[in-house]
Amino acid sequence: MKQEVFSFRTKPRQSYIRMGFHIFLTIFVTIFIFHGSCNCDKGHYTFMKDATLAPTYASFDYILIGGGTSGCALAATLSQNARVLVLERGGSPYDNPTASDLGNFANTLFNITPNSWSQLFISEDGVYNTRARVLGGGSVINAGFYTRAGDDYVEEVEWEREAVEAAYEWVEKKLVFEPHVMGWQTAFKDGLLEAGVNPYNGFTYDHIYGTKIGGTIFDGAGHRHTAANLLEYANPDNIVVYLHASVQKILFTKTDGPRPEAYQVIFEDTKGVLHKVELANNPMNEVILSAGAIGSPHLLMLSGVGPMAHLAAHGVKPVILDHPMVGQGMGDNPMSPIFIPSPTPEEMSLVQAVGITKFDSYIEGGNNVTLSFDLTRRFFDGVLHVLNETSRTTSTKILTQPIVDFLRSLDRGFKDMIAVNGMFQKVAGPASRGYMELRNRNPDDNPSVTFNYYQEPEDLNKCVEGLKTIIKVIDSKAFTKYKYPDVTARVLLNFMLGLPTNLRPRHVTSMFNLKQFCIDNVMTVWHYHGGCQVGKVVDKNYKVLGIDALRVIDGSTFLKSPGTNPQATVMMLGRYMGQKILKERAAFFKYQEEA
């Protein structure tokens, strides 16, 4: 049966409030909802099994915790020359291949039921956020935009340039496409140029100032190609992937000496059975955390590696190493969206064109992103449920009344689908930094995370400049066809203020003051990172400082978000480090043979 899609064409100008509701829903959707679908039709890998089938004891050369965006790239690479086990808490993206199709992007992201691919968390700043919980990680639920880190980034982190290039190419060969750019994105791109985000750099993966079209992990038919597809590169004889394997703890050989050594991992299957897996007896073997920006520091803490007083206060025993920087330096690039109802319905797109400004705000957009009202309602019910569950540890600054009002308004009317168009700006960096803390000792629960959005004035200035640019794009000649003539940017900003885009207080001044608007309307762009930063928790080889046989390789190690969007570099890092580790391993064995 054909579903009715709400259209702003049939609800012209009069009802801005009503329009606001629709637009709002869009928020989550729009912003990142502008892409494709998923053709995960490759079937099951022979080496992929449910954790309930795992023996209670096994040993491997590398135990990878998290089969996400970096984890899959790393596992596929290491399996070329070593025995690898991947422990992933989520299920397989191939079980429901259409769920990450372009048209399902929003619905999958908003599906926050207990075993879904999208795990809701709400930061102490009062901003809704999402963690991936599926093989392939964030690449299964994200907006699919693919773009590399800038040359200066690669230089700063001291990666080896040629190896970086080869690693990006390895990813691109398997997953990445040039998007088919149509009307809305073309107008957006031309609007960016009119607004002064020059020059036009055409289609490129490179991170360079100006306006460009980037890559996408959605193919021409709108099917998503995820990091899980990188496992096609794996040596099937050397790898085992357990799904629904929730890692509880890493164990260490020494608890009192100066350098503890990781040797065992405990994971739980869906029947509640605990399994032990150990490193085979070889000094090159390692446990590698790729559990993401939240999962990796969280598991370190639960395993007794973190700020000692904090771990002791939560009853974590034994404390293996007092590591004050674990969970520190968490960053989430703030996003400010503006929804723009369009009189001209068009094909759906997620991020395709992007403006890379010299003032370090990245401007992206998408259109005709659809989301069912029913799911929206369930999402907000889920938000309230999470808030109830965590009320004792959640900041009192968080306001729930806007959600309650919003749910009532949903009940009064809109029952079908909404379609949203919008632009948003992402603050590069960011400079503002936060931290993670335990709420309890359950690895399946979210820890408490504070990002401190806009604590640093430079982030706020970038946001303001970014919004000014978006306003110019909305008012540009190129974009005329895609907005109602009497809907000004000011009207759109005011709409945004009336929507429950977050759980933060609103100030009257934000109607007139873009700085206050940024603060009141902050959302996540889902590029959060940090928590196990290089130089603070891991060294430049991603080895955990002060501990043997343990590395962290994922987005938690970043000091700032790479490129306009991070997934290309997260996957690249998995491949890059996999190659590096294999080289070290080969050199060690050669040395042993010769000795």
Ligand code: FAD
């Ligand atoms: P993840 O991919 O999250 O991998 C971590 C894995 O570890 C997960 O699979 C998780 O289930 C598993 N795990 C965690 N804890 C445990 C445990 N205890 N036991 C076992 N397994 C565990 N980036 C872009 O470049 N372009 C975009 O368009 C884009 N849009 C985005 C939109 C959304 C909605 C989201 C959520 C992200 C988006 N991103 C985008 C960001 C990008 O997807 C992430 O930065 C990236 O996927 C992070 O990769 P990771 O390997 O660090 O973590």
